[in-house]
Amino acid sequence: MNKRADIVAGAAGAFEIDGFRGVGVDKVLAPSGASTRTLYKHFGSKDALVLAVLEERHRRFRERLEVATGSADAVAALFDTLRHWLEEHGARGCMLLRARAEYSEANEEIVALVRRQKDEFRRMIAARVEATLGRSDHRLATQIWILFEGATAAASVSDLSVVDEAKAAAASLLHAAQGSAS
Amino acid sequence: MNKRADIVAGAAGAFEIDGFRGVGVDKVLAPSGASTRTLYKHFGSKDALVLAVLEERHRRFRERLEVATGSADAVAALFDTLRHWLEEHGARGCMLLRARAEYSEANEEIVALVRRQKDEFRRMIAARVEATLGRSDHRLATQIWILFEGATAAASVSDLSVVDEAKAAAASLLHAAQGSAS
DNA sequence: GGCATTGTAAAGTGATCGTTTTACATATCA
DNA sequence: TGATATGTAAAACGATCACTTTACAATGCC
Numbered sequence: 001m002n003k004r005a006d007i008v009a010g011a012a013g014a015f016e017i018d019g020f021r022g023v024g025v026d027k028v029l030a031p032s033g034a035s036t037r038t039l040y041k042h043f044g045s046k047d048a049l050v051l052a053v054l055e056e057r058h059r060r061f062r063e064r065l066e067v068a069t070g071s072a073d074a075v076a077a078l079f080d081t082l083r084h085w086l087e088e089h090g091a092r093g094c095m096l097l098r099a100r101a102e103y104s105e106a107n108e109e110i111v112a113l114v115r116r117q118k119d120e121f122r123r124m125i126a127a128r129v130e131a132t133l134g135r136s137d138h139r140l141a142t143q144i145w146i147l148f149e150g151a152t153a154a155a156s157v158s159d160l161s162v163v164d165e166a167k168a169a170a171a172s173l174l175h176a177a178q179g180s181a182s
Numbered sequence: 183m184n185k186r187a188d189i190v191a192g193a194a195g196a197f198e199i200d201g202f203r204g205v206g207v208d209k210v211l212a213p214s215g216a217s218t219r220t221l222y223k224h225f226g227s228k229d230a231l232v233l234a235v236l237e238e239r240h241r242r243f244r245e246r247l248e249v250a251t252g253s254a255d256a257v258a259a260l261f262d263t264l265r266h267w268l269e270e271h272g273a274r275g276c277m278l279l280r281a282r283a284e285y286s287e288a289n290e291e292i293v294a295l296v297r298r299q300k301d302e303f304r305r306m307i308a309a310r311v312e313a314t315l316g317r318s319d320h321r322l323a324t325q326i327w328i329l330f331e332g333a334t335a336a337a338s339v340s341d342l343s344v345v346d347e348a349k350a351a352a353a354s355l356l357h358a359a360q361g362s363a364s
Numbered sequence: 365g366g367c368a369t370t371g372t373a374a375a376g377t378g379a380t381c382g383t384t385t386t387a388c389a390t391a392t393c394a
Numbered sequence: 395t396g397a398t399a400t401g402t403a404a405a406a407c408g409a410t411c412a413c414t415t416t417a418c419a420a421t422g423c424c
Contacts, residue, residue, distance in 0.1 A: 002198075017286065017287050019203060019285075021203045021204030021282060022203030022285075024381060025381085031195060034402085035401075037384090037385090038402080039399080040383065040384080045383085047383080048381090093282075093283045097338060098284075101201060101215025102204055102280075103275055104200075104201075115339050118336075118340070119339075139350070143348070144362040145332075145333055145336065146329055146333055147325075147351070149332040149335040149336050150329055150333070151328055151332070152335075153276070153279055153331040153335050154300075155330065156282060156283065157279070157298070157301075162328060165324045165325050169325040170356055173355070174355055178224075185370080206412080216371085218372090219371080220371060221413095222412090222414080285418090324418095
């Protein structure tokens with residue numbers, strides 16, 4: 001089960017840099033040193049490997065977010081985690097949305113997976129908003145989600161300070177919501 | 183000069199749906215009915231066609247934005263224009279950023295073009311913020327830009343109401359900035 | 365009427381694609 | 395010892411890729 005994880009980890013780096021459709025399996029396998037034989041024994045197809053990479057990517061990011069949940073401001077921690085993530089992985093846009101776009105007509109399974117992942121992410125944000133605000137605010141949660149996705153996208157053509165600006169905007173919206181009702 | 187425009191318009195639709203690296207030139211030329219010979223006479227390479235499509239796409243979107251500039255709230259008009267655009271073209275994420283991601287290591291010319299386009303877009307937003315606020319506010323302009331990119335990205339895995347939420351968030355941030363100083 | 369220009373049709377270029385196959389090495393364990 | 399599992403190396407599969415070439419039709423301009 002170790003080689004399988006090596007392949008997924010190595011493939012994630014290749015897909016991150018070259019995209020999905022634009023890179024061949026040989027290049028995807030180069031980081032892990034696995035043979036094409038091993039790839040197809042484990043996954044059956046390149047598309048199935050893409051699915052495994054997306055699941056692993058989402059799982060790791062969710063893990064990171066959960067570690068930072070203990071902090072005082074759960075919403076601000078969201079953006080701090082994003083910034084650290086982008087510093088480590090590079091800012092090339094959300095890998096999940098990039099996969100969705102490249103496979104939007106070619107593989108509906110990938111489209112469905114990303115949709116589920118983003119739905120789950122939105123619920124996590126809504127929970128943090130509710131914990132901070134003392135009440136649920138679906139619209140505010142959506143706005144903070146938009147800021148998060150926007151910062152991720154914008155960072156690919158800007159510097160990482162956009163993440164801090166998104167964080168400040170989220171704080172401002174949260175403050176306005178706290179003032180309006182309790 | 184007419185066939186060239188036909189090719190660009192048809193190719194834009196194909197790239198929108200299938201991505202850039204994942205679609206062959208035959209499929210890209212199908213909507214315009216042009217032959218590969220004509221493609222290479224006009225553009226010289228597939229990558230050059232991609233550049234032409236991105237330039238045309240940016241030009242058209244900028245045109246749309248300028249038409250709606252006369253309205254009372256120039257910032258809100260930004261998001262109304264985005265919503266109409268997405269209703270017409272479908273919500274699959276910003277084509278410019280998608281191209282940037284797919285070609286981030288393969289074609290630096292495309293990366294540079296998209297960077298310039300987004301810089302120009304940010305300046306346009308900053309000008310609208312200044313016109314609305316009566317003073318320049320660079321940070322607020324960045325936050326509204328993030329909301330715009332976020333709404334574009336989020337709409338690909340949600341419904342178009344996220345654009346309205348982004349618009350409301352922008353209005354809230356603008357209102358807070360108007361209150362703090364004049 | 366001659367002559368670029370601009371286009372299509374269609375075959376062919378070598379390279380690369382995702383995937384399969386054959387052959388063989390190593391390790392575990394009954 | 396011998397079977398099973400798990401891996402690499404490397405060649406080969408047909409399909410498709412971006413791109414080129416040859417051949418020919420229609421257009422408009424001098």
